[in-house]
Amino acid sequence: MLLWREPLPDSWLPKVRAHLGEVLVDHAHLERKAATNALNLEKYKELFGHLSELNEIAMEELQHFGQVLALLKERNIAFGQPIRSPWISGMMSQVRKGRREQVIDHLVVSALIEGRSCEKFQLLAKGVRDLDPALADFYAGLVESEGNHYATYLIMARGVDEEETRNRLDFFLNLDAELIRKPNDLPLLH
Secondary structure (H helix, E strand, O other), X not given: OOOOOOOOXXXXXXXXXXXXXXXXXXXXXXXXXXHHHHHHHHHOHHHHHHHXXXXXXXXXXXXXXXXXXHHHHHOOOOOOOOOOOHHHHHHHOOOOOXXXXXXXXXXXXXXXXXXXXXXXXXXXHHHOOOOOHHHHHHHHHHHHHHHHHHHHHHHHHHHHOHHHHXXXXXXXXXXXXXXXXXXXXXXXXX
């Protein structure tokens, strides 16, 4: 996995534990967006050879969306409006325009989102076990999938241009660290 340049703040897990319902709603929206993202990546001609992989990711993300919706229903939590993530917005704002640049940046940011999800799901699997063992098991079950999506996106980017991917991964890891250090009181997964 990635060597993050900034750890998650110590305040993240307690904030999530205190707002599990809101975090579940946020998680549902993120899974839906992740499915859409995988399908949006299919627009790049550089990825035409990866359509089946992208479709598989989209379908898996939609399954996760359905699973989170079921968790919301079981817990009588209303599916509300999405809240804009400052971290994701900050990362996406730096995706360059221009076909080759854009596809590499889009893939690298997608990989980092999946990588942070993998990390956070591992923390949640342990960190909410005392509150909700079923939810802890759910998050533990998502870790491998998120890790696979991270690796798949990064491999695709390297297939477009290895050196540029390395440079942009360096850039986005620095940006991730900068964004992680910014205070964020919102009860969000990301």
